[in-house]
Amino acid sequence: MSFKPIYVYSLFSMILLIWMGNPLSAQRSAGQQDQISDLSAANGPFPGDLSLYQHELEISKNTTSPGYYPSLNAAEISGAQRSGFFPGASFTGSFEGPNQVFAWRSADKYQGLTYICNREPGELYLVGGDYPPPTGLMPAGPYLAKADATTGKEIWRTYVDNANVSGRWIGNGNLNIMEDGNIRFSWSNQIVLIDGDSGRILKHNTLPSGKAPAGDVNYKHLTIAPDRTLLLKCQTRPTGEKSQGTMAIFKGLAKGLKQPNSHLVAVHPDTLDVLDETPLPEPASAPHIVTMHDGKIATYIPVDSGILRYFWNPEKQQLSKDDGWLMTAQQEGQSASTAATLIGDWVAVQTNGAGSFDSASSIVVAHRNDANKKHTIFPFGDLNQGEWSFAPPKAGVDPENNMIYSADAGVGKVAGIEVDPESGELSVAFVVDDRTTTFQPTIGPKDKRVLLLTNIKMNDPQQPMMQAMFSANYKEQLTWREASSGRILAESDFFEPLTINSLTTPGFGGRVYFPTINDYIMFQVLPVSR
16 A cells, blocks of 8 residues: 555654653643642532533433433443534533633542543543553553542442453453443453443453454454444454554554454344454454444444445344445555544545655545545645644544544644535635644534534644654643634643543533543633623
8 A cells, every 4th residue: 555654654653752751740740730720710529510411411312322321421432433423512611701611630540541431420431541651560451430420539440451460462442331321341352241330240251353363452442333232343463562552553563563454243232242253354453433324234444445344234143344335545645544434424534644744634535325436625735844744533523514623733733624415525614723632522502512622732842743742742731612613712721641542521511521641630611701
């Protein structure tokens, strides 16, 4: 593939810098000096706007993906389509006047915190311990925990592994709460069913690894199909690479090691029995999504060559590849596409997920009935001499307003892109200066939609951008923006960085949760003149 050399070069640079050390602990104390305003404004934990809870629950019942708990946010990134779209979540600030941001830290510590989900108001579920540090001893994990949604006080914590004992490869895992209130969680080649009330492990199974060695797979990507079947796909660690964490994939590729092909499995949600399995033709490191297409359960899977489509047949208990549909997105000089995003009849992807010095990032859409019917837009224009494009998060989406959001941390910009639902034509609605490596959630009702963006500030403005990004030598804030224009409505103080590969999660009553390497920060916006 034409993008392979850039892909490996970017990954090599990234790994070299990451493994120079992790400055997060030093940044924590430095960042706290900037937090006085938001933290002192709250001076303690806060429950959010209690009057919104029931309204948010009612909306969520109508928008939750089938199979998931009917909550504001019962999946890692909002549902089976991983849209980042949360219409039931609330913005409690003003669109017209000044706003105040309130912040508070969780009462308890959660090492390597990556994902946060809600079930009922007051209930918060966390995944941590799945982001090992680049050097030093491995912490225990992954673990799942339940916490009080207001204080962050831990109610229970269940560890499912300790790589120091098991020897397994530990990478990031997803968090999904099913409609029965229980959690299905997978990691390495393992899967468990956990009681959402007590944290007790109810079921366990070992998943097949296909042609990859069992020690080199990580079933990070667990998604719930409309019939409740669990569709899982594994990431693979390049053969011969022994380091821990999801970054082991990139480190191995940088060494020139071969990455085994991934494996797709269908699993019974209650017994955890494997119902069917099929090898994928290529490695698939980015997440898949699940939806319906022509009355069939379809999953869109990103691989090096593009986006594949597979079908799950519940009656025949069978997975099958759609050989007539393949979406290609990369152009010369671009690197890997991220996970797909659905917007009406169009499948959208973000390019330059692994970075590029040679070509700008783009958004590409292809029709679900004909993958050759495509449109491409470069929202930030051409890449200037010496610039670096780096767009790792999947594109955000507002399907009700026909908007796609593209974030390129390398050039430090975010764009809102309008999609013509009939033709698929793309046009730039706005571009703002904002540097973020994570997802772009949208919250609130259609006519008052708000875009949540983190924003990075370098600790050393003279440091090369790539080095700063991959060594996490920066502070980060959360901003609330008008989703149609990008106009800032509110912005928090700067804190230590969001945990890599995580996202800001909406909570009940207008709150937003910001996971870090050691704990989480809770935010809420209110008008100054209230």
